[in-house]
Amino acid sequence: MLKYLLVVLSESSAPFCYYEKKPRKNPKRDLLPLKSLEEAVIFALKNNLKVNFLYPDHKLDKAYNALIDEVDHVKIVPFGSRETYPDSILVIESDGFPAAGELKGLRDENIIFRLRKNDLGKLSSRLNLLLMKCKRINLVLMDIEAYGAEDFEQYRRQLETVSDKMLKLSAKKDPPELSVLTDRLALDRMNNCSAGLKHLTVAPDGKLYLCPAFYYGRAGDTLGGIRNDIPIKNRHLLELKYSPICRICDAYHCRRCVFLNKKLTLEVNTPSSQQCRISHIEREASRLYLQKLKEAGGNPVALADIPEIAYGDPFEIVETKKLSIADFKKL
Numbered sequence: 001m002l003k004y005l006l007v008v009l010s011e012s013s014a015p016f017c018y019y020e021k022k023p024r025k026n027p028k029r030d031l032l033p034l035k036s037l038e039e040a041v042i043f044a045l046k047n048n049l050k051v052n053f054l055y056p057d058h059k060l061d062k063a064y065n066a067l068i069d070e071v072d073h074v075k076i077v078p079f080g081s082r083e084t085y086p087d088s089i090l091v092i093e094s095d096g097f098p099a100a101g102e103l104k105g106l107r108d109e110n111i112i113f114r115l116r117k118n119d120l121g122k123l124s125s126r127l128n129l130l131l132m133k134c135k136r137i138n139l140v141l142m143d144i145e146a147y148g149a150e151d152f153e154q155y156r157r158q159l160e161t162v163s164d165k166m167l168k169l170s171a172k173k174d175p176p177e178l179s180v181l182t183d184r185l186a187l188d189r190m191n192n193c194s195a196g197l198k199h200l201t202v203a204p205d206g207k208l209y210l211c212p213a214f215y216y217g218r219a220g221d222t223l224g225g226i227r228n229d230i231p232i233k234n235r236h237l238l239e240l241k242y243s244p245i246c247r248i249c250d251a252y253h254c255r256r257c258v259f260l261n262k263k264l265t266l267e268v269n270t271p272s273s274q275q276c277r278i279s280h281i282e283r284e285a286s287r288l289y290l291q292k293l294k295e296a297g298g299n300p301v302a303l304a305d306i307p308e309i310a311y312g313d314p315f316e317i318v319e320t321k322k323l324s325i326a327d328f329k330k331l
């Protein structure tokens with residue numbers, strides 16, 4: 001059942017997840033037409049959906065702002081627009097990381113931090129700066145298709161360093177959350193992105209897509225105009241029960257990104273090894289972090305321990321148990 005709608009207000013809106021935006025062809029003509037915005041708002045109101053609006057780095061005129069205010073919503077904006085849109089979720093790119101002076105004004109922010117592979121070595125130092133100013137950081141690792149053994153190891157070490165910082169901050173009244181370290185602690189089942197199941201996207205062409213990544217990706221991935229009987233081909237494949245690797249996995253915090261699945265394995269229900277390895281590095285970092293929190297007598301003593309496991313990718317279960325593909329499908 002749909003719970004929310006994403007609306008990409010402009011081709012140059014801040015990308016908030018694992019995709020890149022298209023270069024802006026004509027900055028003055030890249031906006032979602034006002035008529036389409038109205039359709040999106042009416043669709044959200046009729047279906048009782050909350051809306052996440054993705055903002056560009058230029059101001060919108062009054063008519064746009066008035067329509068947006070008609071519906072319960074969250075604004076996701078580029079860091080540079082933080083003063084124009086206070087109380088928004090801010091998107092920070094690692095390759096345009098703000099100077100110390102620009103971070104000064106931040107207080108209890110909600111941040112999406114997109115980290116390029118080239119900046120992996122700076123992850124802990126960047127997070128250390130942001131964690132002091134934030135309520136929550138959602139980390140998005142970009143370029144994961146290029147990750148190899150050394151990068152996985154570097155990511156593991158970086159999370160270990162961040163975990164020490166988080167432990168110090170855990171003594172605060174409202175300690176910050178870091179998606180890849182703290183989300184798994186409170187989960188006892190999969191909590192994935194659920195594009196196409198819990199949310200859909202209205203793109204700047206006024207059409208529906210599974211998520212913004214499908215708009216910026218291949219042409220032809222549109223689901224058509226905004227309407228209630230949305231034709232999603234093979235919709236069942238988006239569900240967990242039709243994903244043989246994911247349904248036996250307990251890296252519950254994993255985004256299980258269907259866009260990356262399709263891009264890297266050509267199947268929406270099959271993650272690449274890189275995705276699984278990264279989620280399991282995070283799962284292990286969360287497990288160790290929880291242990292440290294409990295040893296320090298911190299708040300989460302009531303949380304269930306995360307079991308230690310001997311694999312870094314659930315696909316290894318197939319190999320170690322010598323399962324055939326047919327056995328594996330029955331799991």
Ligand code: SF4
Pocket residue numbers: 017018019193194195211212213255256257258259260
């Ligand atoms: S499918 Fe979900 S996790 Fe993947 S890019 Fe789209 S919104 Fe992000």
